[in-house]
Amino acid sequence: APVATPAAPVATPAAPVATPAAPVVTPAAPVVTPAAPVATPAAPGTPSAVISDAPKIDGVPAVDGAEAPKRKSRFSAAADALSEDGGSGKKRGKAKKEPPVPLTPEQAKAVEIKGFSDKAKASIKKGDFEVAQGLLESLVAVDLPHSEKKVALQEVATVYEERGDLTKPIAIYEKLCVVLDNDGDVPAWLLKLGQLYRDAGAYQMAISRYYGVIQLGMKMGSSDFTRYQGLTRQAQREVANTYFIKGDFEQAQKFYNMALRSDLPKEERAVAMFRSAHCTFMRNDMNGAVNALERFLKDFSRHASAAEARYMLAMSYKNLGRPQDAYDTVIELLREAKGKAEADPKAWAFWQKKAGNEFANDYYQRGDFVNAVTIYQALAALETAPEWRWPVVYQMGLCFERLRFESRAVECYKYIVEENTKPEFRWKKMPQSVGNLVKMAAWRVEQLSWEGATSKQLRSTAGTEVPRSVSR
Incomplete structure (x- = not known):
């Protein structure tokens, strides 16, 4: 039978020959099938393609070895229909979009409020405060109850606060407290107002808002009081904190002690006890401060405020003329606080450095070089950064010089010079004070070496020890 080839037909005895009864695809009616390409008209002088055994569609078989035509026939349309309904006769095209459900007037206004809120927040972040103010006024003017607007107003107030503008958040929360005076969020708004007023330096206004929370808690029924009990306790603490920041330590201590008389959780009790002791210390009642701080450290030795408590205890001992107790407290803070930090x-770390520096420098100024160098050694172990360790080691060198331990002093100065030559420090950008310290350490090494050599020569000449002045 003849086979369609680009050149000439080749006869193969095994293949069946197309009979005249089988319909042959002509150029006038190309066929498209979903699986096989449709036959195209044969080139002039070339026999037609052989009909394949592909499945028939509407009685027309597919043809192998032909390209699909650019225009679909009625058979391809039928194939598309079969592919869409999967043979079931039901068309599976894209589902029709349901028409949008019209919003109720209230829903439309809620969408409007959200739009104003989002635009106002974006304007505030860009710094367009005039635009934001106009949008905020539009938000307030929407004809809806304020209860529907409160979330958006609080969000706008938060953005103003983050930008550092305290007056506008205060105005927003004040308005909410007035127009929604029966809302359950009023105590939280009053607490927020107290914080904003305190941050703005209006301490008395802050205290009055905190008192407002306490009064609301007293007016609540038993079930409501349980609900707002946490807010009431927080308001009492904030009143005490505000008096403390204001400098009225007597009133602050009164509220801290009032809180201690109630059943507080462990953390809240620790904070109240520490701040009450702090008030005693700030009132210059050193005996009372010692008693209060010792009680606090006995109960809460690992608390976050324990380091500051030890510093105040050491200062109290020092002011009471108990230097050894002060020294022991500082050493305990520096050496035994690693597991408590x-x-x-x-x-x-802050209070360790502060206490160590103050007491070591005080001992050095008073000529107590032994205690001074002991504290400096503990300070040097706190941190390895050159900006911290090298000045402390230099002070150790000065103490050893005053104690006539020149060899130990040279070790301290050489440590600084040699550390500066290490690659990790040599190319590191250091503060100018550190650079000057390295030069001073190198000069002290040369000076002590010269003094040692000179003293040795004089001893060999005179046969006696030559005294060296230690005052520099």
Whole structure:
């Protein structure tokens, strides 16, 4: 039978020959099938393609070896219909979109409020405060109850606060407290107002808003009081904190002690006890401060405020003329607080450095070089950064010089010079004070070496020890 080839037909005895009865695809009616390409007209002088055994569609078989035509026939349309309904006769095209459900007037206004709120927040972040003010006024003017607007208003107030503008959040929360005076969020708004007023320096206004929370709690029934009990306790603490920031330590201590008489959780009790002791210390009642701080450290030795408590205790001992107790407290803070710094490592490090520096420098100025160098050694172990360790080691060198331990002093100065030559420090940008310290350490090494050599020569000449002045 003849086979369609680009060149000439080749006869193969095994293949069946197309009979005249089988319909042959002509150029006038190309066929498209979903699986096989449709036959195209044969080139002039070339026999027609052989009909394949592909499945028939509407009685027309597919043809192998032909490209699909650019225009679909009626058979391809039928194939598309079969592919869409999967043979079931039901068309599976894209589902029709349901028409949008019209919003109720209240819903439309809620969408409008959200739009104003989002635009106002974006304007505030960009710094367009005039635009934001206009949008905020439009938000307030929407004809809906304020209870429907309160969330949007609080969000706008938060954005103003983040930008550092305290007056507008205060105005927003004040308005909410007035127009929604029966709302369940009023105590939280009053607490927020107290914080904003305190941050703005209006301490008396802050205290009055905190008192408002306490009064609301007293007016509530038994079930409501349980609900707002946490807010009431928080308001009492904030009143005490505000008096403390204001500098009225007597009133602050009164509220802290009032809180201690109630059944507080452990953390709240620790904070109230520490701040009450702090008030006693700030009132210059050193005996009372010692008693209060010792009680606090006995109960809460690992608390985040324990480092500051030890510092105040050491200062109290010092002011009471108990230097050895003060020294022991500082050494305990520097050496034994490593395992206790888990609550707040940064706070512990701060108070360790502050206490150590103050007491070591005080001992040095008073000529107590032994206690001074002991504290400096503990300070050097706190941190490895050159900005911290090298000045402390230099002070150790000065103490050893005053104690006539020149060799130990040279070790301290050489440590600074040699550390500065290490690659990790040599190319590191250091503060100018550190650079000057390295130069001073190198000069002290040369000076002590010269003094040692000169003293040795004089001893060999005179046969006696030559005294050296230690005052520099």
